[in-house]
Amino acid sequence: MTNEPSEAQIAVHWREEAYYPPTAKFIAQANAADPDILERFSEPNFPECFKEYADLLSWDKYWHTTLDTTDPPFWKWFVGGRLNACYNCVDRHLTTSRNRAALIWVPEPESEQTSAITYQELYRRVNEFAALLRDFGGVRTGDRVTFHLPMVPELPVSMLACARLGVIHSEVFGGFSGAACGGRVADSGSNILVTMDGYYRNGELVDHKVKADEAVATARELGHEVDKVLVWRRHPNSYASKSPMVEGRDFFIDDLLPDFRGAVVEPVSMPAEAPLFLMYTSGTTGRPKGCQHSTGGYLAYVAGTSKYYQDIHPEDTYWCAADIGWITGHSYIVYGPLALGTTSVLYEGVPTYPDPGRLWRIAERLGVNIFHTAPTTIRMLRKVGPDESAKYRYRFKHMTTVGEPIEPEVWRWYHDVVGKGEAAIVDTWWQTETGGFLGSTLPALQPMKPGSCGPGVLGIYPVIYDEDGETIEAGSDRAGNICIRNPWPGIFQTIWGQPERFVDIYYSKYNRRNSTDWQDWPYFAGDGAVQAADGYFRILGRVDDVINVAGHRLGTKELESAALTVNEIAEAAAVPVMDEVRGRAVEMYVALKPGLSAGAGIEAKVSEAIVREIGKIARPKSVWIVTDMPKTRSGKIMRRVIAGISNFTDVGDVTTLANPEIVDDIRHHVQSEKLTRGEVPRDLSPQEAEEIKSFGRAE
Numbered sequence: 001m002t003n004e005p006s007e008a009q010i011a012v013h014w015r016e017e018a019y020y021p022p023t024a025k026f027i028a029q030a031n032a033a034d035p036d037i038l039e040r041f042s043e044p045n046f047p048e049c050f051k052e053y054a055d056l057l058s059w060d061k062y063w064h065t066t067l068d069t070t071d072p073p074f075w076k077w078f079v080g081g082r083l084n085a086c087y088n089c090v091d092r093h094l095t096t097s098r099n100r101a102a103l104i105w106v107p108e109p110e111s112e113q114t115s116a117i118t119y120q121e122l123y124r125r126v127n128e129f130a131a132l133l134r135d136f137g138g139v140r141t142g143d144r145v146t147f148h149l150p151m152v153p154e155l156p157v158s159m160l161a162c163a164r165l166g167v168i169h170s171e172v173f174g175g176f177s178g179a180a181c182g183g184r185v186a187d188s189g190s191n192i193l194v195t196m197d198g199y200y201r202n203g204e205l206v207d208h209k210v211k212a213d214e215a216v217a218t219a220r221e222l223g224h225e226v227d228k229v230l231v232w233r234r235h236p237n238s239y240a241s242k243s244p245m246v247e248g249r250d251f252f253i254d255d256l257l258p259d260f261r262g263a264v265v266e267p268v269s270m271p272a273e274a275p276l277f278l279m280y281t282s283g284t285t286g287r288p289k290g291c292q293h294s295t296g297g298y299l300a301y302v303a304g305t306s307k308y309y310q311d312i313h314p315e316d317t318y319w320c321a322a323d324i325g326w327i328t329g330h331s332y333i334v335y336g337p338l339a340l341g342t343t344s345v346l347y348e349g350v351p352t353y354p355d356p357g358r359l360w361r362i363a364e365r366l367g368v369n370i371f372h373t374a375p376t377t378i379r380m381l382r383k384v385g386p387d388e389s390a391k392y393r394y395r396f397k398h399m400t401t402v403g404e405p406i407e408p409e410v411w412r413w414y415h416d417v418v419g420k421g422e423a424a425i426v427d428t429w430w431q432t433e434t435g436g437f438l439g440s441t442l443p444a445l446q447p448m449k450p451g452s453c454g455p456g457v458l459g460i461y462p463v464i465y466d467e468d469g470e471t472i473e474a475g476s477d478r479a480g481n482i483c484i485r486n487p488w489p490g491i492f493q494t495i496w497g498q499p500e501r502f503v504d505i506y507y508s509k510y511n512r513r514n515s516t517d518w519q520d521w522p523y524f525a526g527d528g529a530v531q532a533a534d535g536y537f538r539i540l541g542r543v544d545d546v547i548n549v550a551g552h553r554l555g556t557k558e559l560e561s562a563a564l565t566v567n568e569i570a571e572a573a574a575v576p577v578m579d580e581v582r583g584r585a586v587e588m589y590v591a592l593k594p595g596l597s598a599g600a601g602i603e604a605k606v607s608e609a610i611v612r613e614i615g616k617i618a619r620p621k622s623v624w625i626v627t628d629m630p631k632t633r634s635g636k637i638m639r640r641v642i643a644g645i646s647n648f649t650d651v652g653d654v655t656t657l658a659n660p661e662i663v664d665d666i667r668h669h670v671q672s673e674k675l676t677r678g679e680v681p682r683d684l685s686p687q688e689a690e691e692i693k694s695f696g697r698a699e
C-alpha cells in the first residue's frame with residue numbers, strides 16, 4: 001500500500017462551483033431557447049435526431065439512411081446523399097447575402113487595411129483558384145493537396161476551392177516546421193503544396209516559403225515527390241522570402257490567376273461519405289495521425305453546433321481567434337460559420353501585438369458580438385493586460401473557451417472582465433478527431449459552471465468508464481476515462497492510411513464484442529474526467545503520453561525523436577511541467593552518448609532540433625542533461641519520476657527502479673538550477689499531482 005491519494009480521494013477535493021445563468025437578453029435572441037430541443041436529441045430519438053442538423057444544408061440528392069452501422073466502427077452518415085461543401089458555404093448564400101461580408105480579415109500591422117470579403121467576392125476568388133488548381137495544378141476529385149498557410153484569407157479560399165473540386169485538403173498549421181509539414185505531405189500523398197511567401201508575426205514579416213523547400217526535401221527523403229509548390233504572396237508582386245523559386249516547380253499564384261479571371265467551376269456533387277479534409281494530430285507514437293473528416297456528416301455537425309452552441313445568426317459578427325491550422329479553425333472559423341452564412345473574422349497575428357489591447361480594439365472596431373478563444377490566451381491577457389478590455393466599447397453576447405481545462409479563477413475573469421458580466425460562456429470540450437463539440441452547455445438553456453464543460457452536447461451521450469469498463473456513476477466523485485457511447489455525424493472516419501490504428505486507438509479498449517450494434521462500440525477519447533451529480537463533466541486532461549501545450553497536442557515520442565536527431569544524444573524523455581500561461585510546457589531530459597560530456601551548447605542543439613522537426617510551439621522550457629535516466633529493470637524510462645522532479649512533486653516509489661540512486665542526483669541538479677533561475681514551484685492541485693504521478697503510464 002502506498003499513502004498516495006487514490007483517484008476517488010483526488011476527485012473529492014473537487015470544489016463545486018456556483019452556476020452562472022445567462023442574461024434574459026441573451027435568452028430572448030438565442031437559437032436554442034426552447035427546452036424541447038433537449039427532448040428531440042434524447043437517446044430514444046437517436047440517430048434520426050441528426051436529420052435536424054443535416055437539414056441545415058442544401059443537398060443535391062437527399063440521403064436515404066441516416067446512419068449505417070454495418071461495418072463498425074466505420075460509421076456512415078446520411079448514406080445516399082450528395083452535396084458540395086463549398087456550395088453550402090458560398091454559392092447558396094449569394095441569392096440573399098451576396099453583399100454581406102463572409103470574411104473580415106485583420107492583418108497584424110495596424111498600418112495595413114482591414115478587408116471585408118463579401119460572399120460574392122469569396123465566390124469569385126474560390127472559383128478562380130479552383131480553376132487554377134484543376135487546370136494548372138492538374139488535381140482531380142479524391143486527390144490530396146497540402147497547405148502550409150498562415151492566417152490569411154487565402155487559406156479559407158484554398159480550402160473552399162478544394163472542397164469545390166472534391167479534392168481533399170490537408171492544412172498544416174503555419175507555425176509547424178518545414179520538416180513536420182513534409183512528413184504530412186508524404187503521409188497524405190499530396191503532389192501539390194500550397195504555401196505563402198511570408199506573413200506577419202509579432203511585428204516581423206516571417207520568411208515562410210523557406211519551409212516549403214524543407215518540406216519538399218523531407219517528403220523526398222520519405223520517398224514522396226512534390227510536383228508543384230504554389231506560392232501565394234502576402235503582398236502580390238513583391239516577394240517576402242529569401243528562398244529562390246525553383247524553376248518548373250514553384251509558381252506565384254498571383255502571376256497565374258489572371259489566366260483564370262471570371263472562371264466558373266461547377267461544384268462537384270460528392271457523396272456524403274467522401275472525405276472533405278485531413279487534419280493531422282499527435283498521438284503516442286511518432287507517426288502523426290491524419291484524421292479523415294467526411295463531407296456530409298462533418299458539415300452537418302459543425303453547422304448544427306455552430307447554430308446552437310455558438311448561437312450564430314447570419315447577422316452576427318463572429319470571431320474565433322484560433323488558427324485555421326487547427327481543427328477549431330476548420331470547424332468554427334470556416335465551415336460552421338460560413339455554412340450558416342454569417343460573417344467570420346480572421347486575424348493574422350499575435351493577440352498581444354503591438355499591445356495587450358489589440359484584440360479588444362479589433363472587437364470594438366468590427367462590432368464583434370461572438371468571441372471564441374482558448375484558456376492559454378485568456379491567461380496571458382489576464383497577466384499582461386488585466387485592465388485593457390474595460391477601455392474598449394465592444395459588447396459580446398457570447399464567448400467560447402476551448403482546448404484545455406480552464407481554471408475557475410481564469411473563467412471568472414473571462415466572464416466578469418472580458419465578457420463584462422454579460423456574455424454567455426460555453427466551455428467546449430472536443431478533439432481533432434471529433435469534428436465538433438462533445439461536451440458543453442446550451443447557452444440559453446443550461447447554466448454555466450466555471451471549470452466544467454457541461455453535459456454531453458445534443459445527441460452525444462458520454463459515459464465515464466473505469467479501467468475495467470465499469471461505469472463510474474455521476475456524483476460518485478471518482479475519475480475515469482470519458483467515452484462517447486454513440487456515433488455522431490462529426491466523428492472522423494479513419495486515420496488516413498492506417499485503419500487498424502484507428503480501431504485500435506479509439507475502440508479496442510472498450511469494444512464489447514464483434515457486433516454491428518453501435519452500442520457495443522464506445523469511442524475512447526483519451527481524456528480523464530469526473531462527472532458531478534448534475535451531469536456536468538470536468539475534463540482532467542490526457543491519459544496518454546500527450547502534452548497539451550497552450551491547447552495543442554504534442555506527443556512525447558515526436559519530441560523525443562526530434563531530440564534524438566542531435567548526434568550527441570543517446571536517450572531522450574519529454575515530460576510536462578506546469579506553466580502559468582500555457583497550461584503545460586515541455587521539459588526534455590537527455591542522456592549523452594558514452595564518452596561525451598555536457599557543454600558545447602547541447603541544450604541549444606536539442607531545442608533547435610525540436611523547433612526544426614516540429615515547430616516553435618514545441619520549444620522546450622528547459623533541456624536537462626543527465627548522466628542516466630531512471631529506468632525500470634526492463635529498461636523503460638520512468639517518465640513519471642522525472643516529471644515529479646521537474647514539478648517539485650513527490651516522485652513516488654522508486655525502489656523498483658534498476659538505478660534508484662540516480663533519482664537524487666537528477667533531483668539535486670535540476671531543482672537547484674531551477675531555484676537559482678527563480679522558477680519558484682507552486683503547489684499543484686490534486687488533479688495536477690495525479691497527472692504528473694501517472695505520466696507515461698500509457699506505455
Ligand code: WT7
Nearest residue numbers: 402403404405427428429430431432539542553
Ligand atoms: C484535447 C484535444 C478541440 C479543439 C482544440 C484542441 C483537451 C479540448 C477542452 C476543454 C478541457 C479540453 C482534451 C482533448 N481539451 N477542449 N474545453 N476542457 N480540455 O483539439 O488538439 O485535438 O486536443 O484537448 O484533452 O482531448 P486537440
